[in-house]
Amino acid sequence: MSFSKILKEAVDRVDGAVSAMIIGIDGIPVEEYATERLINLDDLSAEASQMMKDISIAAENLGLGEAKEFSIISDLCGIIMRKINPEYYLGVIIKPDGNYGKGRYVLRSIIPRLEGEF
Numbered sequence: 805m806s807f808s809k810i811l812k813e814a815v816d817r818v819d820g821a822v823s824a825m826i827i828g829i830d831g832i833p834v835e836e837y838a839t840e841r842l843i844n845l846d847d848l849s850a851e852a853s854q855m856m857k858d859i860s861i862a863a864e865n866l867g868l869g870e871a872k873e874f875s876i877i878s879d880l881c882g883i884i885m886r887k888i889n890p891e892y893y894l895g896v897i898i899k900p901d902g903n904y905g906k907g908r909y910v911l912r913s914i915i916p917r918l919e920g921e922f
Contacts, residue, residue, distance in 0.1 A: 811837035817910045820902015827852055827893050842881045842897055886911040888918050
């Protein structure tokens with residue numbers, strides 16, 4: 805299955821989701837799918853790269869083990885990012901009234917299908 809089909813599936817399965825993307829830890833987007841652009845996905849890739857690094861360091865410093873997921877919920881949207889492997893993340897962007905719990909579940913369920921591709 806192609807990355808774009810998997811990303812479309814992620815958006816379609818989550819109420820309020822408008823886009824999904826795979827991002828490298830270096831901030832370079834691998835693939836994206838969007839039905840609506842609430843935010844600039846290129847900007848998100850660049851910013852998320854640094855956040856992923858900072859969150860990983862903080863988790864390590866706190867003795868929490870590996871950080872696997874983070875989210876940002878704002879007035880404009882919610883962003884949920886989940887680690888595929890140490891080099892790549894899968895993210896979904898959801899409208900404020902969307903189903904964030906389902907978004908977390910869908911990301912967690914899709915990751916095993918992506919792991920073998922990286």
